[in-house]
Amino acid sequence: MTIIDISRKLEIGMPSWPGDTPFSYEVSWSKEESGSVNVGKLTMSIHMGTHIDAPFHFDNDGKRTYDLDLSVYIGTAYVVDLTGKEKISRSDLESLPIDGIERLLIKTNSWKDSTVFPETITYLDADVGEFLAEKGIVLIGVDVPSVDPLDSKELAAHHSLHANGVHILEAVNLEHVDEGVYELIALPLAIVEGDGSPVRAILRSI
Ligand SMILES: Nc1ccccc1C(=O)C[C@H](N)C(=O)O
Numbered sequence: 001m002t003i004i005d006i007s008r009k010l011e012i013g014m015p016s017w018p019g020d021t022p023f024s025y026e027v028s029w030s031k032e033e034s035g036s037v038n039v040g041k042l043t044m045s046i047h048m049g050t051h052i053d054a055p056f057h058f059d060n061d062g063k064r065t066y067d068l069d070l071s072v073y074i075g076t077a078y079v080v081d082l083t084g085k086e087k088i089s090r091s092d093l094e095s096l097p098i099d100g101i102e103r104l105l106i107k108t109n110s111w112k113d114s115t116v117f118p119e120t121i122t123y124l125d126a127d128v129g130e131f132l133a134e135k136g137i138v139l140i141g142v143d144v145p146s147v148d149p150l151d152s153k154e155l156a157a158h159h160s161l162h163a164n165g166v167h168i169l170e171a172v173n174l175e176h177v178d179e180g181v182y183e184l185i186a187l188p189l190a191i192v193e194g195d196g197s198p199v200r201a202i203l204r205s206i
């Protein structure tokens, strides 16, 4: 069985959302000190690297991470390459062979240098939520840190996806992935009050 890892590495110095908590890892209790084991301490924004958004991230009354339906994060996914677009609208997706497929991963290739936070990214139009719901899509994944423009405050795409029951996976790495149908696994951690979760996202060929 071939596993394709589509997760970004979590490491010190990786780019984070401007002003947000950076990633840090340290051994806070060493083997020498504890007498038996190294114990690590992790600090990071939840929206670091490859992660899912819980609706609470952008809606005070929205679901928290632990309450998310795990079946959303496992199952068939279609990877489409839409490199070179400023934004992605319903018309860009209408001809995709996604009948019977419940997840869509979009390769935008718009995060050019993964060692620095991008200045602009390809984003989704607010008409995408309704279209995906009509198609029976329950999750959308993008290879950039947001489904909206980076300076957006309204978050039109986040809200339209949520209103249509489409869950959000952000900052996957699809550089090495060809278009086609796969099985996706990208489970959130059981963070009770979370507004999202880092995930280890993988694809399996089917
Ligand atoms: N971390 C942030 C800090 C400030 C403002 C936005 C963000 C975000 O993370 C938004 C992005 N659309 C996200 O869901 O990951």
Ligand SMILES: [Zn+2]
Residues within 6 Å of the ligand: 047, 051, 052, 053, 145, 170, 196
């Ligand atoms: Zn996020």
Ligand SMILES: [Zn+2]
Residues within 6 Å of the ligand: 053, 145, 146, 147, 158, 168, 170
């Ligand atoms: Zn988001």
